[in-house]
Amino acid sequence: MGRSFYESVLPPAYVHLGWSAYAAMWLSRLPTPVADHIYVPCMKGAASAAFREQGKKDWQKFLSLRAAELRPGGRLVVVLPGADDDGRTGFEPLMNDADDVLTQMADEGAITKDEREHMVLATFGRPLRELLTAFATDGRFCALYVEHCERRPLPDAVWDDFLQDGDGGRMVSRYAAFYRSTFVPSLFLALAQPDEAQRKAELSDRFEHLLKERLEARMEPIRSQVQMLVFARDHHPKVCS
Incomplete structure (x- = not known):
């Protein structure tokens, strides 16, 4: 759409079926520029509280915008x-490894102390009960009601392949490549010159190499989960305030 989904992206009452996969874990902004860890579940104190409050506001904003775009009876x-x-x-063990890698890169002088301090992921994993809090009063939020919700373990295909072929090198390479492609671009927005392609590529290579070293020492699966929710829009909704 060329713009954030924390804005309107389609006309009112236009959408029959909306689909969002993993995107809504990203926050609209960093509520604090400096934190004590790159990943919210591993943060403490004021930084953790700030991210959680931002996560609550962004989730309600996301739902209210999508509700306005859905047709009555839409999903x-x-x-x-x-x-x-x-x-x-x-993901905490993997994120701890990544956090340690960035600290090592700062100690080596590959990145500056200031760049390291500002590296944080603008993601927030909300428990299912927090996702449903907005619907607690009368089961409705901005004309939406919850038709289905569930949380279940997510299989780790990389680990399952390792159990079959025993190739530890391939396994850690796949984990490290996943992390590099998914999260490193966001972390490296904190670089003094984030558009400097050559330095970014060299730092990404170094990060991936160091992360693989840590993963080789740990050798365990990612025990993650997935949450799936279906919201329906009322045919005769109340106005969302």
């Missing part, structure tokens, strides 16, 4: 990373 399907009631997603 919105949302797939998100799962989180336990304490907010943990199963």
Whole structure:
């Protein structure tokens, strides 16, 4: 659409079926520029509270915008990373490894201390109960009601392949490549010159190499979950305030 889904992206009452897979884990902004960890479930104190509050506001904003775009009787399907009631997603060991790698790169002088301090992921894994909080009063939020919701374990295909072929090198390479493609571009927005392609490529290579070293020492699956929700729009909705 060429713009954020934290804005209107389609005309009112236009959509019969909406689908969002994992995108809504990304926040509209960083609520604090500096945190004590790159990943929210591993943060503490004020930074953790700020991200959680931003996560709540962004989720309600996302739902209200999509509700306005749905036709009466329309459906919105949302797939998100799962989180336990304490907010943990199963990615914490991998994120701890990545956090340590960035600290090592700063100690080596590959990145500056200031760049390291500002590297944080603008993602938030919401427990299912938090996703449903907006519907607690009368089962409705901005003309939407919950038709279906579930949380289930997500199979780890990389680990399953390792159990079959025993190729540990291939396994850690796949994990590291996944992390590099999914999260490193966001982390490297904190670089002093984020558009400098050569330095970014060299740093990405170094990060991936160091992450593989840590994964080789740990050798365990990613025990993650997935949450799936279906929202329906009322035929005769109340106005959303």
